[in-house]
Amino acid sequence: MASRGVVGIFFLSALPLLCLELRRGIPDIGIKDFILLCGRIFLLLALLTLIISVTTSWLNSFKSSQVYLKEEEEEKNEKRQKLVRKKQQEAQGEKANRYIENVLKPHQEMKLKKLEERFYQMTGETWKLSSGHKLGVFDLPEEPSETAKEVVTVALRCPSGRVLRRRFFKSCSSQVLLDWMMRLGYQTSLYSLSTSFPRRPLAVARGSSLGDVGITVDTVLNVEEKEQSN
Template identity: 75%
Template sequence: MAARGVVGIFFLSAVPLVCLELRRGIPDIGIKDFLLLCGRIFLLLALLTLIISVTTSWLNSFKSSQVYLKEEEKNEKRQKLVRKKQQEAQGEKASRYIENVLKPHREMKLRKLEERFYQMTGEAWKLSSGHKLGGDEGTSQTSFETSNREAAKSQNLPKPLTEFPSPAVQPTCKEIPDLPEEPSQTAEEVVTVALRCPSGNVLRRRFLKSCSSQVLLDWMMRIGYHTSLYSLSTSFPRRPLAVEGGQSLEDVGITVDTVLILEEKEQTN
């Protein structure tokens, strides 16, 4: 197509020149005049070809830019639509995860914390469904005693006493051990032990490294935690602390300032 266009332009550019020559008459055309005529024709042809090529390239670039812009707009719309669908899918997944996983987990955690709080405060009766007022007095009394026994079993409480113990069996003040005198901060071979209680309080006391490890149990008894119901464990790594009377604090691994955790033992029936 381009070759045909060039040939057509060549003939169109040559026609005016031929007409002018014919109006002058038909002179004797020599070789020199013929060459000049051909040069003019080729010069005009080159000029027209240059103009046409520049115009064609400009038109093509303009069309290609328009097509590129349209394609870009289509791609942007397509990408926005895809991103919107992905966001909606992610939002649905997040809502399902919150509804099916996080919410039940939080409710179960809150329920366990509530049960532990009522057990620690001695209000385990709040966890039961209760009993209706009225009805047979004997039946209500029996169900009340049954619920008390179940609450005591779940809380691992000792059985209620029906008789008061004799004064000879009651513990005396002599059963509470005495602690050694607390050394000063400037003393050598001194270690500070922090005791984290179940109530959340943290008690601190200084001991000599050469003290018997039994002094930790005596300290527990002194602040009101019996060794039959509570035990000691290290904070990190979490493991029970082996306390024996023949070993010192340094022997059981307490050579620097240490935090110990006071935990309630699991009661067995």
């Protein structure tokens, strides 16, 4: 559109010159001269049109290249901003993970451990917090029948409130009581045995029998938690 407008302007500006030439040369001009004059004018117009077309194409290509460069620069800036945002998000994620691993997780584990300790202290099963012997590794002698002679029934009153009973021969080693207590999960490093009435610690020794430590009749023993020294 712009090139056509420019051609029109040049064409209109050439008309006065054409008219002037025709006016000057009307007396002497012939058909041949008129045709040559028109050919020159049209040749001039064609040359101007070519120059204008080439110039317009160059301007349009220059503008297109400028627009392309601008769009390319904007695309690069957008990619750069996305990369910066991605790095920031990754840094924030790593920071959050470090906070969880170094602060929140240890705090939660410590809180759970305290709650577990409090629970086992309330139920009288603090032996579960230690890393001592495993349960069920102590062999107990076979329990005698109810009609067997020289047999006593021993009841263990646990800190949790349950009472467990078992029969033993009086000739059994008194160590069997500690083995029984350990088998129930109460370790000797944390718990001890004591008589009920009168209350006194039970002196257990591997070389002493149940009768030697005073258990000659059916007896109730208390499983008591030892006082932990600082």
